Amino acid sequence: xxxxxxxxxxxxxxxxxxxxxxxxxxxxxxxxxxxxxxxxxxxxxxxxxxxxxxxxxxxxxxxxxxxxxxxxxxxxxxxxxxxxxxxxxxxxxxxxxxxxxxxxxxxxxxxxxxxxxxxxxxxxxxxxxxxxxxxxxxxxxxxxxxxxxxxxxxxxxxxxxxxxxxxxxxxxxxxxxxxxxxxxxxxxxxxxxxxxxxxxxxxxxxxxxxxxxxxxxxxxxxxxxxxxxxxxxxxxxxxxxxxxxxxxxxxxxxxxxxxxxxxxxxxxxxxxxxxxxxxxxxxxxxxxxxxxxx
Amino acid sequence: xxxxxxxxxxxxxxxxxxxxxxxxxxxxxxxxxxxxxxxxxxxxxxxxxxxxxxxxxxxxxxxxxxxxxxxxxxxxxxxxxxxxxxxxxxxxxxxxxxxxxxxxxxxxxxxxxxxxxxxxxxxxxxxxxxxxxxxxxxxxxxxxxxxxxxxxxxxxxxxxxxxxxxxxxxxxxxxxxxxxxxxxxxxxxxxxxxxxxxxxxxxxxxxxxxxxxxxxxxxxxxxxxxxxxxxxxxxxxxxxxxxxxxxxxxxxxxxxxxxxxxxxxxxxxxxxxxxxxxxxxxxxxxxxxxxxxxxxxxxxxxxxxxxxxxxxxxxxxxxxxxxxxxxxxxxxxxxxxxxxxxxxxxxxxxxxxxxxxxxxxx
Numbered sequence: 001x002x003x004x005x006x007x008x009x010x011x012x013x014x015x016x017x018x019x020x021x022x023x024x025x026x027x028x029x030x031x032x033x034x035x036x037x038x039x040x041x042x043x044x045x046x047x048x049x050x051x052x053x054x055x056x057x058x059x060x061x062x063x064x065x066x067x068x069x070x071x072x073x074x075x076x077x078x079x080x081x082x083x084x085x086x087x088x089x090x091x092x093x094x095x096x097x098x099x100x101x102x103x104x105x106x107x108x109x110x111x112x113x114x115x116x117x118x119x120x121x122x123x124x125x126x127x128x129x130x131x132x133x134x135x136x137x138x139x140x141x142x143x144x145x146x147x148x149x150x151x152x153x154x155x156x157x158x159x160x161x162x163x164x165x166x167x168x169x170x171x172x173x174x175x176x177x178x179x180x181x182x183x184x185x186x187x188x189x190x191x192x193x194x195x196x197x198x199x200x201x202x203x204x205x206x207x208x209x210x211x212x213x214x215x216x217x218x219x220x221x222x223x224x225x226x227x228x229x230x231x232x233x234x235x236x237x238x239x240x241x242x243x244x245x246x247x248x249x250x251x252x253x254x255x256x257x258x259x260x261x262x263x264x265x266x267x268x269x270x271x272x273x274x275x276x277x278x279x280x281x282x283x284x285x286x287x288x289x290x291x292x293x294x
Numbered sequence: 295x296x297x298x299x300x301x302x303x304x305x306x307x308x309x310x311x312x313x314x315x316x317x318x319x320x321x322x323x324x325x326x327x328x329x330x331x332x333x334x335x336x337x338x339x340x341x342x343x344x345x346x347x348x349x350x351x352x353x354x355x356x357x358x359x360x361x362x363x364x365x366x367x368x369x370x371x372x373x374x375x376x377x378x379x380x381x382x383x384x385x386x387x388x389x390x391x392x393x394x395x396x397x398x399x400x401x402x403x404x405x406x407x408x409x410x411x412x413x414x415x416x417x418x419x420x421x422x423x424x425x426x427x428x429x430x431x432x433x434x435x436x437x438x439x440x441x442x443x444x445x446x447x448x449x450x451x452x453x454x455x456x457x458x459x460x461x462x463x464x465x466x467x468x469x470x471x472x473x474x475x476x477x478x479x480x481x482x483x484x485x486x487x488x489x490x491x492x493x494x495x496x497x498x499x500x501x502x503x504x505x506x507x508x509x510x511x512x513x514x515x516x517x518x519x520x521x522x523x524x525x526x527x528x529x530x531x532x533x534x535x536x537x538x539x540x541x542x543x544x545x546x547x548x549x550x551x552x553x554x555x556x557x558x559x560x561x562x563x564x565x566x567x568x569x570x571x572x573x574x575x576x577x578x579x580x581x582x583x584x585x586x587x588x589x590x591x592x593x594x595x596x597x598x599x600x601x602x603x604x605x606x607x608x609x610x611x612x613x614x615x616x617x618x619x620x621x622x623x624x625x626x627x628x629x630x631x632x633x634x635x636x637x638x639x640x641x642x643x644x645x646x647x648x649x650x651x652x653x654x655x656x
Contacts, residue, residue, distance in 0.1 A: 035417045063430050090615065097622075099363065102417075103559065104618045111611030118601045118608050180568060231548065234421045242417070268436035275429040281408055282422060285412055 002141035007260045011258050013148035013217060015256025016155030020210030021233035022240065023162060024083075024203025030179040031199050033098055038105040039233070040176040041112035043080055043202045046211025048074035048116050048219040051127055063128035072212050079208020080201040082112065087114070089201035092193070109227070117223035123224040125217040133177025134219075149214040154213060158206060159249050166245065168284030175199055179243055232259070235274055239281045241291020250289060301634060306567070311514055315471055316340065317466035327562065334465040340544035341465070342537050343361055343577040346470040348479050350532030350557040350569035355523040357555070361499030362516055363416075363550050366407065366423030370524035372546030373400040374531025376434060376448070379541040380441050383451040392454065400528025408520035412513055424548060431546045450535060472533050476570065479526055479587040483566050486522065495519055512547030550606075556610060559617050561625025571625050580606055 240247030262270025437444030561572025
């Protein structure tokens with residue numbers, strides 16, 4: 001029983017991390033038709049910014065609580081700024097050539113991820129965190145690290161916030177309308193380009209946030225941190241349905257749990273089951289679980 | 295489209311002759327190559343470049359000619375590297391059956407992955423192939439069934455091989471093997487792209503719906519392109535195995551597919567020779583930058599310069615961005631001339647095929 005609870009909660013925390021990556025990817029694709037391969041780099045940079053902030057503002061080798069919250073803010077901000085820079089500097093000039101937009105995000109992802117290796121060397125870095133975060137709480141006999149709960153709470157807050165943003169705000173309306181018919185929104189005199197930058201920055205912020213929490217989850221980071229998780233985020237986005245935030249959340253839970261439970265039995269079963277799930281979803285519902293209406 | 299023989303000027307013939315003669319040429323090319331041209335090290339450098347050239351050329355049959363963007367090509371190159379290596383090492387097969395096993399395995403894998411993935415389009419297809427390739431990378435990296443050696447890789451078991459394939463002294467034989475395979479694959483690719491099937495591929499790239507309206511099923515021809523392209527990559531992988539004397543997980547990684555894409559972009563996706571040139575240039579730079587990064591010249595530079603220079607992937611990422619932004623047609627676009635099989639490359643075509651279907655299922 002305790003193993004089941006532990007695997008479930010850890011799986012949900014993993015799902016929360018995938019969701020933070022996938023939500024931005026899905027939104028960016030929904031609005032701009034750009035498959036953003038640089039998203040993993042925003043995640044990596046979030047993780048490194050968080051690590052750097054904690055390292056700088058806490059006593060050596062430990063993580064203080066204020067430094068941790070400062071790190072979360074820094075990671076989110078760095079993710080947003082990087083994403084906005086990539087959108088304005090690289091993607092916008094290639095507006096009429098979508099395939100090149102995809103290629104340029106691929107190059108940006110590679111260069112930006114490697115830049116962390118250039119600056120902080122390729123070795124893995126231990127991620128210091130406050131004691132209360134790495135301590136465990138006992139639930140139904142399972143000893144679960146507290147950072148799992150924080151990650152799940154953060155993802156739930158982001159999910160709620162995004163749904164509110166999309167349904168209640170003017171920009172949310174533009175984003176949803178732009179995803180339906182970009183040219184029509186433009187014809188109505190609305191600056192869609194600004195919405196592009198906004199969505200990119202928002203996605204980058206979530207990826208940066210996910211990177212900081214992911215670093216706490218895994219306890220260590222290295223320059224390939226983002227690209228490894230990006231592949232799973234892609235799978236989440238496809239299974240959930242491109243452009244659907246709720247779909248991403250649902251798919252993230254499925255993938256996170258499948259991966260945790262599968263990998264409990266053998267080190268590779270979880271990763272393998274996910275690919276089989278993906279194949280099954282594509283055969284039965286090629287648009288993804290909640291993407292069928294588009 | 296004329297069926298003129300691809301060698302339409304003297305230059306390619308001269309380059310080919312020169313390449314065939316390289317193992318006998320002990321001339322020095324200062325700066326570019328270390329020592330005489332025909333040292334085993336230099337021959338190895340070129341020959342590995344040829345095998346990557348086969349992979350890049352095969353990738354471009356899908357990407358440049360059919361307009362299908364796959365992120366799973368490493369899976370098939372990797373199958374060509376790992377399957378024969380496993381048969382030779384664990385089952386102690388001789389070289390012939392091992393090669394056949396590798397090729398058959400690569401083809402079957404391509405049929406299965408292609409048939410399934412091609413039910414999706416555009417961006418979905420890219421992600422699905424990426425996921426399949428990732429499954430392959432997991433199997434290799436986690437050492438499933440104790441076959442692949444995990445992160446350590448698998449060294450080539452030389453006892454099952456004929457003598458001429460073993461040892462540094464025989465690098466010249468492997469060089470000729472790699473070069474002749476590259477020539478065979480090039481001619482095959484030329485024949486295919488100028489055949490009626492090749493015309494349909496280009497038609498799919500330009501406008502898939504129109505091809506469908508002509509009564510042709512694009513799915514069948516895309517699957518053919520996928521299987522042919524993947525099988526050729528498997529062939530390239532097999533020769534790579536003998537040159538590299540072993541298999542490492544790098545060749546099944548998603549990064550390897552990105553590398554192939556980069557080679558195609560460097561060379562230009564609009565021609566058959568462009569990706570080969572791109573592969574040679576990429577591999578040369580990859581090896582040389584690594585050598586160079588370890589040299590005193592770089593060590594003496596200020597940190598802001600020396601650190602990035604020590605990271606080939608960072609440099610390639612930056613080159614990738616610059617090429618895409620400013621030279622999207624690559625080398626073939628710059629020196630194209632008559633050998634370029636079609637003029638407008640990629641421009642709107644692939645783009646359209648991506649966006650036309652990018653929004654989901656048909």
